[in-house]
Every structure is written in structure tokens, then in C-alpha cells.
Amino acid sequence: MKKKKKISFAILAAAVTIVHFIPFYILITTALKAKGDYSSKWLLPDYFSFSNFLEAWEKAGLGQSFVNTIIITAAAALLLVFAGSLAAYPLARRSTKLNKMVYALFISIMIIPPLTSMVPLYRMVVDAGLMNTHLIAVLVNAASFLPLTIFLYAGFIRSSVPKELEEAARMDGASMIGIFFRVVFPLLKPITATVCIISSVFIWNDYQFAIFFLQSKEVQTLTVAIAGFFGQNANNLHLVAAASLMAMLPMTLLFLFLQKYFIAGLSSGAVKG
Structure with missing residues (x-):
């Protein structure tokens, strides 16, 4: 059987x-x-x-789009790892009423569709003069994935990081910040890889925010560049396929490189709240 x-x-x-x-x-x-x-x-x-790849690279302007997408994805992922892990640590270790309320708030934010905040967010971005800048793309994408990042980090810390190590460091006189960076954070490699893969894939493929806030060709990302390229070459799918294949390659390599950490992060309690 x-x-x-x-x-x-x-x-x-x-x-x-x-x-x-x-x-x-x-x-x-x-x-x-x-x-x-x-x-x-x-x-x-x-x-x-292989001529399709060279022609698509030149005609679609993928060089600048690749640079823009790499900058936005890398910066947003680093911000998520830094802010998400720091925020999740006290939420996972201190079960106060305030912490429980904050954690519940982050979890509830996860069910809100991002597009529902697009109108007021667009108004704020215009008033702040941040249209067509890498900064706004980094901040918006990081803010969108921060609740999920905190959820994953908090679950992993609760289930996979022994409190005894922190207590030993505290007896040696280490501060809470010192304990986090010297003891806890080095143990978060599996879930950090999970966060990097999940957030990077979605940010790399983001279209809904990029089409609103990155309208200039100098700052447009791969998704916007390929969407425009598809509209201009709807009758030449060979070029569009080549451009799409080049755009997906970096995230495929990232997953292959970090997949063992990704699986370890999920299997070690990353999705346990």
C-alpha cells in the first residue's frame, strides 16, 4: 500500500x-x-x-531596465531583511498586549489588496515629488512585503531559535540589539533566504506599482519595458519571447542558488505564526 x-x-x-x-x-x-x-x-x-536575443536587448532597451530592476529589487530586499528581522524579534520574544496588537495589525494588513491604496498613495508620491525615482519604488515594494516578512521571521524565531542562547548572551552583559546581531541574526539564514527569494521574485516581476510610479524610460523596470515592447512587436513573438526569457533568467538563477536555504526556512517553522 x-x-x-x-x-x-x-x-x-x-x-x-x-x-x-x-x-x-x-x-x-x-x-x-x-x-x-x-x-x-x-x-x-x-x-x-540567437539573433533574437541581441535584437530584443537593443530594441527594448533592456540594459537600462535591467539596471533599474536590479537596483530596486536588491535595495528593497535588503531593507526588508533589515527592518523585518528587527521588527519581528521583539514581537516574537515579548508577549505583551501591545506586541500582540501590533503583530495582529501586521497580519491583518496582509489581506488588504495593495491596489486599494493606490489612489491616496499616488497623491502622496506626487506631492512629495518622488515620481520616477528609484527611491519610491524601493519604499513602496518594501512596505508591501513588510507584513509578510515580519510574519515569516517571527514564526521562525519562535520555533527554531533557542532562547537559551539569548539568555547566555544576556548573562554576559550583551544588550538586546547586541544579542540580535551577534546571536540571533546569524541563525536566521534559512528564513532570510526564503524572504529574499519570495520578495525578490515579486518585486522583480512587479508591474502594478512600476506602471504608476516609474513612467519615465530612464527609470522603467523590465516588466514595463517588456509590456511596451510586446505592444510594438505583437506580430514578432520571437523577439518578445527572447526578451521575456532574458528577464526571467536572474530570478531563476537566484532560486537555484538559494533553494536549499529556501526549503530549510519553510520546513523549520517559517510559516508557523
Whole structure:
């Protein structure tokens, strides 16, 4: 019976993997075909044309868009790790009424759709003169993912960081900030990797905030650049596929590099409140 369950689970996992891989496979086959080649999208061509990647890079202006997206994603992820871990530590360790209320507030914010605050947020950004700046993109994206970051860090600290280590450091005269940075934070590598992957993927692929606040070509991100490029090249899907493939590559490599920490973060109580 156990063997049959394992086989059934393996078949189901393989089927789900294949279904998710199909769009990626079609993207690759389309990107590697030369212009005018609209043969079956299910078959790899008997040749590989890389000219689509060079042409898409130049025509879509992906160079500047890559730089902008990297700056925004990296800065927002670093801000999330720093602010989220610092905020989660006292919330996880001190069970006061105030802390419980603050933690509940952060959790409740997670269920509010971000677009509901777009109108007042847009008005504030315009009044502050922050339109078309990297700073506003960093702040907005970091604020959007801060509740989830605190939720993940707090759950991990409660379930996976021994209090005995902190008590020993406190007996040696270390302050709460010193205990956090010297004792606690080094133990948060798994959940930090989880936070970095989740936040980076969503910020890298963000379109809803970028289209409102980053309208200038000098600061536009990859999603906005590719959306405009698709509108101009709707009849040339080879270029669009090449541009999309290049845009997704960095986050794919990031996940492959940090996947063991990502899995460890989730399996060690990262999603336990």
C-alpha cells in the first residue's frame, strides 16, 4: 500500500511539473527560432538562432531596465531583511498586549489588496515629488512585503531559535540589539533566504506599482519595458519571447542558488505564526 502511494505521488508530481514546464518550453522554442519561422511550437528547431536575443536587448532597451530592476529589487530586499528581522524579534520574544496588537495589525494588513491604496498613495508620491525615482519604488515594494516578512521571521524565531542562547548572551552583559546581531541574526539564514527569494521574485516581476510610479524610460523596470515592447512587436513573438526569457533568467538563477536555504526556512517553522 505504501509503495502504491509513493508511485501515485511520484506520478502526480511529474504531471504537475510537466504542466508547469510547458509554457517555459514554448518560450524557449519560440525564442530560438528565426524571424518568420512559425513551425510547430512543440518542436525544437534543427538550428538555434540567437539573433533574437541581441535584437530584443537593443530594441527594448533592456540594459537600462535591467539596471533599474536590479537596483530596486536588491535595495528593497535588503531593507526588508533589515527592518523585518528587527521588527519581528521583539514581537516574537515579548508577549505583551501591545506586541500582540501590533503583530495582529501586521497580519491583518496582509489581506488588504495593495491596489486599494493606490489612489491616496499616488497623491502622496506626487506631492512629495518622488515620481520616477528609484527611491519610491524601493519604499513602496518594501512596505508591501513588510507584513509578510515580519510574519515569516517571527514564526521562525519562535520555533527554531533557542532562547537559551539569548539568555547566555544576556548573562554576559550583551544588550538586546547586541544579542540580535551577534546571536540571533546569524541563525536566521534559512528564513532570510526564503524572504529574499519570495520578495525578490515579486518585486522583480512587479508591474502594478512600476506602471504608476516609474513612467519615465530612464527609470522603467523590465516588466514595463517588456509590456511596451510586446505592444510594438505583437506580430514578432520571437523577439518578445527572447526578451521575456532574458528577464526571467536572474530570478531563476537566484532560486537555484538559494533553494536549499529556501526549503530549510519553510520546513523549520517559517510559516508557523
